[in-house]
Amino acid sequence: MKRTRKFAPTIAAMLILSCGTARMWADPGPDDWIELPVVINLYKGVNVTEDEAKGYIERANEVLKQAKIKLKVAKTNTDFEVGNGDANQAETEDAEAIKKGKEELKDHTEGKGIKINFCNQPIDGRPGTNGWAIHKTPVVFVRKNSDAEKEKEKTGNTVAHEICHVLTIDYDLYDAEFIKRLMYGRDSRTGTELTDAEKEEIRKEAAKRGKVEKKEAPAAPSQNKKQETALGYNSSDDSPNDVSGVKDASITSLEGDESYEMRLVLGGAFAPGQSGNYYFLLDTDNNPDTGVIIGDIVGIERAVQIFVPPGAPFAQISAFDTLNPSNTFNTMGTVILEHKFYEGDDGAPVGSTPYGHVIDWSIPIAFFEPAPSDLVSVIVGAGPMGAPGFDRFTMILDRFAGDRGPHVSTDVGLVDAAAGEAFVIFGSEFTPGAVLEVTLDDALIGAVVADPAGNFTMLMTLDPATPTDAYFLTVQDPADGAFGFAVIEVIGLAGCPADLSGAVDPNDPNYGVPDGVVDAADFFYYLDQFVAGNLAVADLTGSVDPNDPSYGVPDGMLDAADFFYYLDLFVAGCP
Structure with a gap:
């Protein structure tokens, strides 16, 4: 009736x-990891290739991982056109470009994610503009950085910077003291740091636009978080x-x-x-x-x-x-x-x-x-x-779940890659018969075929040299862009404790960033931190005697024992 x-x-x-x-709504918890689908537009005539765009996303992911956020390309469009059809974005074309971007998200990612437009000039007539975004609007505009030596790094950093604006950060920083911050608004484009407050803010918005998974205790597999x-x-x-x-x-x-x-x-x-x-x-x-x-x-x-x-x-x-x-x-x-x-x-x-x-x-x-x-x-x-x-x-x-579609889980949450430990990946709700790509963060590590029901079970081992860290384990159908992911902790080969910095100059973006080599940059970086009283870096031991139980155990103070302990590490080099 x-x-x-x-x-x-x-x-x-x-x-x-x-x-x-x-x-009364909950923010993502500290163990919640988020993957955001992205649709890429390459403007007709743009000086960016598909492979380069992929590299910029990989670099942006390196930056955003500190906030437990990852971008996953769901679709790439070439020869994209708005307005007069050239490779520049005129301000009179903004409304059309944003509208087309939102339509793409609606058609390909159920409205979720972010649209990234690569063009030669994000603002036509302003060749020095690296990119722009509108607070909370899921479409960004980016150009290839003109620094040939650091093009991938700087362009990827711009992508991450603009993504943060979409994810509600409503300011840029211009004072030189903020040059290492991701939200620095001038051309250095080498800053990558996000404050804890910034991480928390962008995670709130990312959770609405992406898939959310919880990293469980090591004995339990990752599982979907209802949304x-x-x-x-x-x-x-x-x-x-x-x-x-x-x-x-x-x-x-x-x-x-x-x-x-x-x-x-x-x-x-x-x-x-x-x-x-x-x-x-x-x-x-x-x-x-x-x-x-x-x-x-x-x-x-x-x-x-x-x-x-x-x-x-x-x-x-x-x-x-x-x-x-x-x-x-x-x-x-x-x-x-x-x-x-x-x-x-x-x-x-x-x-x-x-x-x-x-x-x-x-x-x-x-x-x-x-x-x-x-x-x-x-x-x-x-x-x-x-x-x-x-x-x-x-x-x-x-109301059932914001992430209907592919699901991925594992039989364990902690994998000892160094010991060659095998683990099982489970997947469901993929296209039957689809050939699926398996990635660890952005590194392709395998492929699997979905069965007639759209499911799969896959036994996997990782490269023993995989660094110890937590990772996005993503399975994607490249044909339609659909993906699911889990979060795993990996125990890899021991690192190199003496490797502390890739540069001597504090203004260099590699200062304080390990580079896989032990050299003078590491020694002088340690010396800087020792003189500055930075306990987090320089407090290494409570004794100079290898037979003392406090040897190699930080004791909350800096003294000669710490300096000579680091000197021992420096002489030993990397394994």
Whole structure:
């Protein structure tokens, strides 16, 4: 039996009976690792090859691994064109390029991930600009760095830098003291450091846009972390680039969350005295024959009204159970003007320009229960809730898991590669018969064929020389870009304790970075740290006597014992 009721616009004026403002969604835990799918566009005529682009992603991954984040290429497009079809990105072409980028993500990665555009000039007429990105918008623009000797390193660093802007870091740093930081905004492009706060921030956003796996205890295999996600783009939107243009929206949660984190992205900035009305309409059972009618939209069980008062840095959020008008929820959201950030050579324009408004808020998941369907249809648009406008689009909230599709796990969480230990990789939900590539971080280590059910079991051993570390173990179908991953700890061959630095100069990016060789750079680096009182590096032993139990055990102080202990290591060299 068809059960529908007309939803009167006057309900928006009802007394709100319950309220809340507390943030109740969980951030990724310290053992959660994240892989972000990326789609690459190579502009027609660009001076970047597919192999070079792959190398830049590998370099970006080396940088982002400190935050337990990895980029995984799902698709590469060559001869990409916008506007006049050349290899440069004109500012008048930005809207078209961003729209096409979002469409690619919607078509190939279920809206997740990030689109990376490689062009000769990210801003046409500004050849010194290395790249740009818009805070929270999943499309970035990058050029090949002009430093021939360090082209891969610097271009990959630019990719990582711009990715961080997408993942909500809303600043660049310009003072010389920050030259080693990844968010340094000038041309050095050698800085790679992220603060703990920056790592935490980008992981929150990456978890929404990627796959999340938990690194378990060594005796247990990696396993999927549940994720409920909707990421939608108004790909048919031809409205003006202002606040009447609804561009993007999202509803996300992770395992253990009490609330959905919700977001609405508008096309422009609010003019003085201007207000705005927007809505999310949820068909929680994915059935148009149930629920109520709102305007010309049928089957709605839950509705969320977003009102931005004139000049306010906040939004008034009202959520309604359309089948039970006494069940309401009220909260506040933040209204933030997002910026386009660009960085470049010394002397080139750097900084940011305003782009559009983003509204963020949260609503308890329990408010949307019960929801009998795993897939929930969500209509997002502009206008009063009782009379919705026609600048709108539909997205799907996947309540079962944000990472439907391939899954990968292992029979152990710790692998002793140095001892030749074998372990088992399990995979499921791949394309039947697909030839799959297995990578450890970005190194190809094997291949396996999915069985007729799309599953596989593979016995694997690693190169004994694999360095001791934690790794992304990824299995991908290169034909369609689909992938799954696990996280494993590897015990490799013993390292070289005397290898501390690849340069003597503190301003060199290799200063303090082991390079596999023991030479004068290592000795002088240790001496610098010893004189500076850096216990983390220079405190090596409590005794000079190899027969003393405190030999080789840091004792919390620096003295001659530490210096001579390092001297012994230096003379011994690398194994």
